[in-house]
Amino acid sequence: MTLLHILILALVQGITEFLPISSSGHLVLVPFFSTLPDQGHLMDVAVHVGTLFAVLLYFWRDTRGLALAGFSVIGITSTRKAIEGTSYAKMFWALIIGTLPIVIIGGMIAQSNLIDTIRTAEVIAITSIFFGILLWFADRKDVKKAGDSLGIKAALYIGLAQVLAIIPGTSRSGITMTAARFMGFNREIAARFSMLLSIPTIIAAGTLGALEIASSEELIIWQDALLAAGLSFVFAMGAIHFLMRWVQTRSMTLFVVYRILLGIIILSLL
Numbered sequence: 001m002t003l004l005h006i007l008i009l010a011l012v013q014g015i016t017e018f019l020p021i022s023s024s025g026h027l028v029l030v031p032f033f034s035t036l037p038d039q040g041h042l043m044d045v046a047v048h049v050g051t052l053f054a055v056l057l058y059f060w061r062d063t064r065g066l067a068l069a070g071f072s073v074i075g076i077t078s079t080r081k082a083i084e085g086t087s088y089a090k091m092f093w094a095l096i097i098g099t100l101p102i103v104i105i106g107g108m109i110a111q112s113n114l115i116d117t118i119r120t121a122e123v124i125a126i127t128s129i130f131f132g133i134l135l136w137f138a139d140r141k142d143v144k145k146a147g148d149s150l151g152i153k154a155a156l157y158i159g160l161a162q163v164l165a166i167i168p169g170t171s172r173s174g175i176t177m178t179a180a181r182f183m184g185f186n187r188e189i190a191a192r193f194s195m196l197l198s199i200p201t202i203i204a205a206g207t208l209g210a211l212e213i214a215s216s217e218e219l220i221i222w223q224d225a226l227l228a229a230g231l232s233f234v235f236a237m238g239a240i241h242f243l244m245r246w247v248q249t250r251s252m253t254l255f256v257v258y259r260i261l262l263g264i265i266i267l268s269l270l
Helices: 003-016 023-033 040-058 060-073 077-082 088-110 114-118 121-139 152-166 172-182 187-214 222-249 253-269
Strands: none
Touching: 003 023, 003 040, 003 222, 023 121, 040 060, 040 187, 040 222, 060 077, 060 088, 060 187, 088 114, 088 152, 088 187, 121 172, 121 253, 152 172, 152 187, 172 187, 187 222
């Protein structure tokens, strides 16, 4: 794989994984807009690992608190004292509940060939426009809930919405933030929960991808994979920082406009 191909994949995955514009859709569009070949499972896993480490590092205080909450669940009492007075225990269970739908439903769908049949530019164009408009409507909702009210019910609702991200072009971050905004959470809380929810989701997807690689005869070029992971980490850190700054003072309209324009461009080229 050429250096340019690796750079493009890392750039696309790193930036689009956390912005509400669909990383899976953009990865499918790379060969659509160019002559580059399909990157294969290994590179998909590699760039996802890079984005995983980015979100872990950017939200290191949260990931540390959530890890301590997880240890306390299995009976390590010293960690329970470390998170007393915080909402990490509640957040830990919210993330578990929010991840279950994509693991269960996504796992069943992964056993079929359904995803392969809808990984098309036409589907991406339609979902980009439709879910972009849905994000715009959700973003107009008034803020009615505080961050500490994001409990089990809200997490389940957001987790069920996340299942829609299996459809290319939907955007995992986009649909989870859309669901949170519809429930009345402000943009910053919606974005933060979406980012944290990506941790178990990316781990699950990466594990599934790694198992597929292990059971296949795909040629593994670890040097390319490590470079792709490193580059996607850098680009993802920048994207996360940009989004978290953006939502503090501005709306989602920029991303909505981008999604609609992208969908229109794709449809015009079909």
